[in-house]
Amino acid sequence: MKVSVLVPALLGLAASVQAVNIEYTTVKGFFLQDETSTDPSTFDYTAVNFGLINRTYPTDHLLKHLSDYNTLTQWERFYHQVRELNEWSPRDVEYKVLFLGRHGEGWHNAAESYYGTPAWNCYWAELNGNSSATWFDASLTNNGIAQALTAHTFWQKEIDEQRIHTPDNYFVSPLLRTLQTANLTFTGLSLPKGSAAFNPTIKELFREGISIHTCDHRHNRSTIHSLFPSWPIEPGFSEEDELWNGVTAETSDAQDARSAKALGEVFFTSASSKKDMFVSVTSHSGEISSILRVIGHRAFSLNTGAIIPVLIRAKKQGDQHATTSSVPWTVSAHCTVPPVTSASACVCPSSAAPVTTLLSA
Template identity: 45%
Template structure:
């Protein structure tokens, strides 16, 4: 498929189109990040137990078990007693740690980054094409690892499935976040690469993924979703994915996960823009994440007959490019 052909197609999962989709509802009252009164500019998930609200549930037998254990039991009971067209899941949405593209944008400024630097592979001894983590980014991922380490003995449910964007910085983040944890034997860290979990597509070289062979060589233990292509077929040098297309992409991604994955507690390691779109699809309030940040979301999905409406193709979301870097 040529670039001109691809540009008229909104990306969809590799499986066949479905004649149904899901309506998502955030179950508020469980995580502070879902509450309107929580300030995302000052909130620190690391000191707030991932944001889990200390409360009782009607499923509590007594108040002795840790808060995470009681929450997990509450979720399991809801999932067990669900209606045939319903599904309950808890999504741990993790943003990658600081990457070299973040450093470059901070160095040159967002305006100059968008119109000039972002289309290059790198400069000044910085490479940001399919950007890797900086040492700061690695430290941020290790901070998440410490939080999981401290909470696993207190009942936090380890993810049953680990989904990761195919971009290198997200893979590195997940590797560090979940390395050497005391995970249950039934829930090993077995990361699955999902093509559609990546950042906004096009123009910025930091969002162009490596080939499947290159990814496999660097991370041989990864599992790729079916029909994952060798080359990056979604990224285009002259077309930046508009918000409407990105929202549709993540709607299709979530529909795919909720239709195919019977597990309840899932980890999705992705990007700031991607997580923003996921939150929008779920009906969650906007909530900004720092690099390395994690936000859990408790969601009910209701199956609705009829395919999702494909949005019309819109102009590229990238601003006009500059021939020279702006001063």
């Protein structure tokens, strides 16, 4: 029996999301990842200076009086350009550079490759693991650890050679693979004098798209705190995961509403918010894709462990009150026993009817 897992039926279920009325725009012309000619599948952020385009800026002339002008790096001149954009923008406009980092390879990624995507989606992903691996709130594989350490090495190279301005704020998804990736990427870097310390805020709304897969089910707050006790967890973070239930899943529209709310809690946060121009968000492929949709960026898939910066213009709209949107969620039918697989679809054995209930691992 064929099971449709990619186009599930809509139910009368919805998530209510409050968001400040902000319009986001990608400011193009600064990064290769903004250009349609850049192929995401072959993009290597470590080979192209995070994708920063080698170009002049309108504000370069303001720096020519400096004695070391001829030795300023591309990132130093870019930082000045963003600072000037903020200084000359009205109060209701902010510019920030978001460093969107995808976690390194997790055990769920390895399992999907092993079983194949159709079988993974409609059976194996609903379990906590198999006899050799656990993918409930998946941790990093050895390859994923290596990818995060590659990011660490590259950040240090950019600090030493490009004198890049390191993030003023750090945020990380609460799922284990992102927590581990952020820790390996940023802990122990030799940061420039005066830089913000790496002390990331664990933020619920930057998590992966919430599906019925157990890899999207986070550990409880107490466990997360015990693993990273010095990292602040945002106010209101629940002990149990109240968003995942193994039965219903976010639609893209629901996730985009969540991403917009998350971004609204990064922009316009204080009177000095314009000074916190560089922001790191360690997250997931699906959530980064959602953020890119919200800010009007072209689709750009990241390999595990990859990082892209984007320059964002945020403008508050006329109504400054928070708005509430209600977006339907979905259910997905899945098999109760290992499926018969094919390259393009998942098929349950004839004796096994698909279900829309939580599977026991």
